[in-house]
Amino acid sequence: MNTVTSTATARHDLIEAQETRRERQRITDMLALVAERVPVQRRVVHAGDAIYRSGDAFTHLYLQNTGCCKVVNSAADGRAQMVGLLFRGDWLGFDGIAGGRFRCDAVALDTGEVWALRYDALVAACAEHPPLMALLHAEMSRVIGRDRDALMALTTLSADARVAEFLRLVAHALDSRGLRNDQITLRMTRAEIGNYLGLTLESVSRALSRLARAQLIGFADGARREIRIPDVSALADFVGHDGAGVALQ
Amino acid sequence: MNTVTSTATARHDLIEAQETRRERQRITDMLALVAERVPVQRRVVHAGDAIYRSGDAFTHLYLQNTGCCKVVNSAADGRAQMVGLLFRGDWLGFDGIAGGRFRCDAVALDTGEVWALRYDALVAACAEHPPLMALLHAEMSRVIGRDRDALMALTTLSADARVAEFLRLVAHALDSRGLRNDQITLRMTRAEIGNYLGLTLESVSRALSRLARAQLIGFADGARREIRIPDVSALADFVGHDGAGVALQ
């Protein structure tokens, strides 16, 4: 690596670190503001617990405080698909506002705490305290932007790049929540990851093997659920370049 | 078709018709409420005009009054993808709230009228008139639900089924806006449809040819831009069944 590149990389890393710090602060501030202004019902959930289910009447929004959960969309014809993976500071349940019923299942992936907020109380608090309303709108906006990025990843990326992008996203999410991001423990099976990414479990397994062979990731345990990511930006580069056709062996 | 089936179909059609009527009323009421409570800047757009562009500062939300437009997401690495197709009564620009800048381009597909609403004025009006706030939240929620359905269609459906689902969706959108839905004029090229559905233009063309061969659709003009849909529910059935593996010749 030459001097120019390493300087550019160092500057880039610095910007990344600032970004991350801001993001952590944003989440902390958000949780504090909500706790201060809205009655919160704290609920401990364990892996597999449903936070809400498709068809349930919409009365509450939820805010993940610790742990993580998945959101699964179910179609009338029986197709089911994971459409979101959420961490500390992420909101759940916006899909229920429009029709008065939830349209997805939200299921905890590990032990954590979820805050339940009565929607009517939240709206009342928003009316009294405009910054809270701005926050709520921004969070809905964030979900919309994130879903669109996910949509784009599905249509434009190869199987390997999709898996790499998934790992990159998880690493980034953990990082911006103050957790170590060089090693991630997947609380999802290959089948679940595949469902999320529109791939079969075998394709996910093969993609992970290829990424490991290319040294972009490494496995930290025997069961291959712990994934080391020595260099997140290398993974990001791969996602960009593989889109343009550079494939792994 | 036997009696049982035709009775069931008739009842189903009746429910569909009620649903459609409610939906039309909802859109009419929404436009009236917004026009009454918020200063609206009406803007006539023509095919190809940008309503907003990625990177533009977020100051307004937009509401499509007539015509239709597409929303295109652009990634940092140059990938671009259409992520939405909008009609009368659809809102645009929610993606800009979170970061203060738009993250997509919105481009008119035909001549139409778009209402521009200052976001701060809208928020102020919402504070004064709670039903308007409920409406705004419901619209954001609707976008989230719709995006997730699109995500699911991409990962679970074959090329033929994706194209069929796209046509079904457009027909339904036109129907719920009081326009004829037995014949639709696509204002998008095969390449644009393909981009939206994660397919190449050739795959879209082949899928349309196969759907036509199966009599699920027909072409009404020489250029094959006008598509007849004799029976929307047959198309919906195909989407459901093809997901389970029944393919066309």
Next chain:
DNA sequence: CGATCAATTGAGAATAATCAATTGGCGTGG
């Protein structure tokens, strides 16, 4: 009438799915 652009269609290549066999962890009960 020719130029241009969109659409179609075919042949072959590439990617991911499917089917099938095997390995490896992990927990349970002998």
Next chain:
DNA sequence: CCACGCCAATTGATTATTCTCAATTGATCG
């Protein structure tokens, strides 16, 4: 403690689907 069964993951062989490349047709417009 070890054997067993179970589940997740991997890997290989084959098939199917979609993409890519290429040629052709058709419509539209100056």
